[in-house]
Amino acid sequence: MTKAAAEPLPDLWNDAHAAELDEPGLLLYRSNLLGSDLRITNFGGGNTSAKLAMTDPLTQQPVDVLWVKGSGGDLGSMKRDGFSTLYLDKLLGLKQLYRGVAHEDEIVALFNHCTFNLNPRATSIDTPLHGFVPYRHVDHVHADAVIAIAACANAEELTKEVFGGAIGFLPWQRPGFDLGLKLGAMATEHPEYVGVVLGGHGLFTWGPTSKAAYQTTLRIIQQAADWLAAHEKQPAFGGAACDAATPDTRRKIAAALMPLIRGKISRGERKVGHFTDAPEVLDFVNSRALDELAPLGTSxxxxFLRTKIRPLVLPHAGHVDDVDKIANALDALLDAYRADYSAYYQRCKRPNSPAMRDPNAVIYLVPGVGMFSFAKDKATARIASEFYINAINVMRGASGVSRYVGLPEQEAFDIEYWLLEEAKLQRMPPPKSLAGRIAYITGGAGGIGGATALRLLDEGACVVLADIDQEALDARVQAIVQQFGRDSAIGIRVDVTDEASVIASFEHAILTHGGIDIVVSNAGIASAAPIEDTSLALWQKNMDVLATGYFLVAREAFRLMQSQQCGGAIVFVASKNGLAASAGASAYCAAKASEIHLARCLALEGAPHGIRVNTVNPDAVLRGSKIWAGDWRRQRAASNKVSEDELEEVYRQRSMLKLPVLPEDIAEGVYFFASDLSAKSTGNILNVDAGNAQSFTR
Structure with a gap:
């Protein structure tokens, strides 16, 4: 049974909006529209260009300038400064200096000499492919439907059949100057073409205006998708070889496996994970064709650059009991993958190839469960997952109408270890101190929790904010995401006094990031009452939140960190009152003292596992604090016989240093204990109270 047509790609072009834009603005508008749909092109992939008349700043005369997406940008999110600009005549003049395929890389350095108006944006390797096409507006995209045709064994024949002579075909060749010459020549010699399919790679299309180019790109992709849908053999991938586990079982298996994998591949560089059990992923990992197609890699x-030469396929898991089976086989499977990758490197390396990179897999396929991806940060892991879903769509389309062909091994190696790619990697800034680490922070919506999150984010961590106040939590996460990006933080509503809630929150964090390295217990309440007025309920509430809550969170952290086997840092945010007794607050002080002693006990238990447990003791952090927003502030003001507005000054004057204690001060202490700056510290207490002799540790 076949479908007549694929889901249509919407034409999002708005003439009213376009009428307000200049030519560079129209190019940006077109680029953002194309990049907004992963069916058209993947994150960071593809490029667009326009040849525009500009005024030369030196001669004040009109010249033709090639505007083309620069190196490293993303079509969907780029701004105007994401384009390189080159004098078109100078770029075309490089043809006279070109010495052939063996000298491809030397020509790239000359792109800088073609720069228009001192634009600092680095040029892409695809620049000649745009510059040499004799049309004003050119699009290059990685549409799954088109790559599916381009990755077929009979790709050239199918291109003619699908597009009826309107699209040309060029066999696979690494992008560069020579491919640009061939593409330009084909476009010149075939005025009837509106584009060209690049074998195994993607699609180039063109048009006289930005709108025309955009609509041509959509039309060609839709034509390919409709043809595949009408001709695809069913069932996809030869049908199912096994059933998917239930959704709840998939989540439990993933939450058990991801920390195991993460720990074993994070010894040299910490990794962050991503999990998906999207329908297209399950179709592939559960299929009869998995063992045949997965080793072929991507086209x-x-x-390929995002997902590595091939994925690692793990054994089928249909039940939670299967986790032990996979765990027992994991070391051998990982060792075999690393050995295979090392052999690939040795087979394919050139005399001047860079040293072998991390030999661990990026993509992990688990029949019955779904797909994990692991990379240096959350965004890279998520994007790798999206790319492999693109690859699954390509394999599905190609194998459904022909025979899928992956990128030849030597070609794959020459791209992965391309000296130009290596130079790009070398230009990247060194990793920050918490790169690849995941922090879980209770009380994350409050002042100290929020400041701690920002401090850890500044050092490269991604954060999980846990709080009982959903509204405040949502606002905090939204603010962080606006500043640091969509992959920087998630929020989880947690009641730390509820065992099931805490356990569920850790499972959620694992499924989102693959594990946890840093746990900051910061959830808090405050109360004040003479002992004779302290009800059992008030006493119990303090103990529930400040003692039991810290215990439950620490217990789950220990279980997870022991599973990961790569250590960890737990930081308790306690209080000066845990060391210095305070009249009229016995319940609060006793609970805070419990936290401090619990941390010292846990430091003893954690040391053999590399789990460090330390405590930061604040005092009187009023600004941004939720616990100071209600009765506690009024009670403290009343006991000090001052107004609430004067309370912060009272505490400042009470301190030895006469300084206020701010959330950022506590965050600095937490960062110290969470980072490798304190790698040899455990069981310690850091008072951040501007000086209080009563709380000196002895």
């Missing part, structure tokens, strides 16, 4: 270079 599109952009897919």
């Amino acid at each position: 599109c270079p952009d897919h």
Whole structure:
């Protein structure tokens, strides 16, 4: 049974909006529209260009300038400064200096000499492919439907059949100057073409205006998708070889496996994970074709660079009991993958190839469960997952109408270890101190929790904010995401006094990030009452939140960190009152003292596992604090016989240093204990109270 047509790609072009834009603005508008749909092109992939008349700043005369997406940008999110600009005549003049395929890389350095108006944006390797096409507006995209045709064994024949002579075909070749010459020549010699399919790679299309180019790109992709849908053999991938586990079982298996994998591949560089059990992923990992197609790797270079030469396929898991079976086989499977990758490197390396990179897999396929991806940060892991879903779509389309062909091994190696790619990697800034680490922070919506999150984010961590106040939590996460990006933080509503809630929150964090390295217990309440007025309920509430809550969170952290086997840092945010007795607050002081002693006990238990447990003791952090927003502030003001507005000054004057204690001060202490700056510290207490002799540790 076949479908007549694929889901249509919407034409999002708005003439009213376009009428307000200049030509560079129209190019940006077109680029953002194309990049907004992963069916058109993947994150960071593809490029667009326009040849525009500009005024030369030196001669004040009109010249033709090639505007083309620069290196490293993303079509969907780029701004105007994401384009390189080159004098078109100078770029075309490089043809006279070109010495052939063996000298491809030397020509790239000359792109800088073609720069228009001192634009600092680095040029992409695809620049000649745009510049040499004799049309004003050119699009290059990695549409799954088109790559599916381009990755077929009979790709050239199918291109003619699908597009009826309107699209040309060029066999696979690494992008560069020579491919640009061939593409330009084909476009010149075939005025009837509106584009060209690049074998195993993607699609180039063109048009006289930005709108025309955009609509041509959509039309060609839709034509390919409709043809595949009408001709695809069913069932996809030869049908199912096994059933998917239930959704709840998939989540439990993933939450058990991801920390195991993460720990074993994070010894040299910490990794962050991503899990998906999307329908297309389950179709592939559960299919009869998995063992045949997965080893072939991907075809599109952009897919390959993100997902590595091939994925690691783990054993089928249909029940939670299967986790032990996979765990027992994991070391052997990982060792075999690393050995295979090392052999690939040795087979394919050139005399000047860079040293072998991390030999661990990026993509992990688990029949019955779904797919994990692990990379240096959350965004890279998520994007790798998206790229492999693109690759699955390509394999599905190609194998459904022909025979899928992956990128040849030597070609894959030459892209992965391309000296130009290596130079790009070398230009990247060194990793920050908490790169690849995941922090879980209770009380994350409050002042100290929020400040701690920002401090850890500044050092490269991604954060999980846990709080009982959903509204405040949502606001905090939204603010962080606006500043640090969509992959920087998630919020989880947690009641730390509820065992099931805490356990569920850790499972959620694992499924989102693959594990946890740093746990900051900061959830808090405050109360004040003479002992004779302290009800059992008030006493119990303090103990529930400040003692039991810290215990439950620490217990789950220990279980997870022991599973990961790569250590960890737990930081308790306690209080000066845990060391210095305070009249009229016995319940609060006793609970805070419990936290401090619990941390010292846990430091003893954690040391053999590399789990460090330390305590930061604040005092009187009023600004941004939720616990100071209600009765506690009024009670403290009343006991000090001052107004609430004067309370912060009272505490400042009470301190030895006469300084206020701010959330950022506590965050600095937490960062110290969470980072490798304190790698040899455990069981310690850091008072951040501007000086209080009563709380000196002895």
